[in-house]
Amino acid sequence: MNFNPLDFPACLEFPLWLEETAWAEHIPFAMFLAAAARPRIFVELGSFRGVSYCAFCQAVNFSKTGTQCYAVDTWQGDAHAGLLEESALTKLKAHHDPLYADFSCLVRATFDEALEHFAEASIDLLHIDGFHTYEAVKRDFETWLPKMSKSGIVLFHDTNVRERDFEVWKFWAEVKATRPHLEFLHGHGLGVLAVGEEVPNALKFLFEADSDAISLIRAFFYQLGSRIEAVKTLRVQQNYIESLQTYERVVKNSRAMRIYRIIKEEGFKSLRKKSFGNPNQDR
Ligand SMILES: C[S@@+](CC[C@H](N)C(=O)[O-])C[C@H]1O[C@@H](n2cnc3c(N)ncnc32)[C@H](O)[C@@H]1O
Numbered sequence: 001m002n003f004n005p006l007d008f009p010a011c012l013e014f015p016l017w018l019e020e021t022a023w024a025e026h027i028p029f030a031m032f033l034a035a036a037a038r039p040r041i042f043v044e045l046g047s048f049r050g051v052s053y054c055a056f057c058q059a060v061n062f063s064k065t066g067t068q069c070y071a072v073d074t075w076q077g078d079a080h081a082g083l084l085e086e087s088a089l090t091k092l093k094a095h096h097d098p099l100y101a102d103f104s105c106l107v108r109a110t111f112d113e114a115l116e117h118f119a120e121a122s123i124d125l126l127h128i129d130g131f132h133t134y135e136a137v138k139r140d141f142e143t144w145l146p147k148m149s150k151s152g153i154v155l156f157h158d159t160n161v162r163e164r165d166f167e168v169w170k171f172w173a174e175v176k177a178t179r180p181h182l183e184f185l186h187g188h189g190l191g192v193l194a195v196g197e198e199v200p201n202a203l204k205f206l207f208e209a210d211s212d213a214i215s216l217i218r219a220f221f222y223q224l225g226s227r228i229e230a231v232k233t234l235r236v237q238q239n240y241i242e243s244l245q246t247y248e249r250v251v252k253n254s255r256a257m258r259i260y261r262i263i264k265e266e267g268f269k270s271l272r273k274k275s276f277g278n279p280n281q282d283r
Contacts, residue, residue: 001213003205005220010035010059015228017054017095023129023157024232025187025225027055032221033192034059036202037153039067039124045111045140046129047071048081050092052157056127057100067125069104072114080132080166111140115147123147129157134167141175145195152196153203160189180207182214186222187229 011032077084159172180194
């Protein structure tokens, strides 16, 4: 197998942007892919809090690939990912713009609306991570396929999720049948598909690997990804603990709790003697 990870140090970078996401374990591969494929144009369909997208941008910056990057999303969320609060995009912009605005653009639109802004055969790397029903992923792939260049690579997230009506696995089984491909099974599954007739040289090993080599490639990127997943889980738990502590403080200082303490410690009658200020404040 012709793959030396030390040729692509981007894959060892720790992500600067790590929010709640199901994508964390694929960040090392995303960073490797950006560095190895050196796409001229990268488009992501479905960015949510921007974790996968910012990983690509970080690698583009780190490896100086000269890629133009576009994230397309309504930033409303959906029934699978959950609804997104308006502040999520504001937060993402505050991280993204100072670092990446020179070469990257957050496009607030539906995938269909964004299509017309891209020339035919212009996109080298496309990441499809929108709605995950069979119909939605098939439509995303088929409508964007004419935009893919001769050396085009398409990524599909969630190829290994078999719950609710997630059906990327079903479309992946069809679409991979006639094209060079590799699938990572960890991190909910990530399908890598070569859709053009010219596979970039640095990526050929992915598609030519035998079963032993595939196991090694999977293990390598899984190992790198799992440390990022561990840090993400820790941060999510820390945030949860902090919000519980804030809630506890609010409840402890509330009017209802002060009344409860007085009743408990001094009896019901003593309540009448105390004043609690404006009942519309501090509930
Ligand atoms: C699974 S999330 C993306 C996760 C993201 N890649 C990450 O790193 O965590 C899917 C996103 O796709 C967006 N989406 C789904 N269908 C869409 C459509 N037709 N047009 C625009 N955005 C869409 C949702 O708003 C949601 O933010």
